[in-house]
Structure formats: C-alpha cells, structure tokens
Amino acid sequence: WLYRIKPSVTHEPFQHRNPCHENLISEFSNSLTSATPTQLRWKPADFPSSPTDFIDGIxxxxxxxxxxxxxxxAIH
Structure with missing residues (x-):
C-alpha cells in the first residue's frame, strides 16, 4: 500500500488572503466558518482485534x- 508510505500530492498549507474586489462574493450564508482547500489525508485505521465485516468496519x-x-x- 504505497499511500501509507508517502502521500501522492504534497504542497504548502493554504494561506487566507483578503479579496481584492469587495463586490464579488462567494459565501451566501451568515456563517463565519470557512473551509480549507488544503488537501488532507488521514492515517490508516487500526486493524480491529476481532474479525470485522464491511458494515461494522465503516x-x-x-x-x-x-x-x-x-x-x-459525508465522507466515510
């Protein structure tokens, strides 16, 4: 499993910048949350100690x- 050794894509972390044109908006909710476009990866899950099928393992x-x-x- 090569992806466990090194990720296939690496880049610098995202840095937020202020928009140069205030009349162009992309966020239409009143939420103050933001998402990062930085590519993320997760470490592989630990192997269960007892036998597990797909449904119980997801x-x-x-x-x-x-x-x-x-x-x-949702990402499973």
Missing amino acids: YTICGAGSSFLRHGY
Whole structure:
C-alpha cells in the first residue's frame, strides 16, 4: 500500500488572503466558518482485534450539512 508510505500530492498549507474586489462574493450564508482547500489525508485505521465485516468496519471521517434536510455530504 504505497499511500501509507508517502502521500501522492504534497504542497504548502493554504494561506487566507483578503479579496481584492469587495463586490464579488462567494459565501451566501451568515456563517463565519470557512473551509480549507488544503488537501488532507488521514492515517490508516487500526486493524480491529476481532474479525470485522464491511458494515461494522465503516466509519465517518467528516461531513457537512444535514442528512435530514438532504443537503450536504459525508465522507466515510
């Protein structure tokens, strides 16, 4: 598993900058949260001590939005 040794993409961390044109907006909610475009990776999960099938082994890594509103996403 080569991805466990070294990630396939490496780059400098994202640095936020102020927009040069204040009339162009991309955020339409009143939220003060922001997302980073920096590529992320997670270490492989530890192997379970007992036999595990796919359903019992899957877990959520991150997500946004709401499954109740059917708007958003989740990464498992």
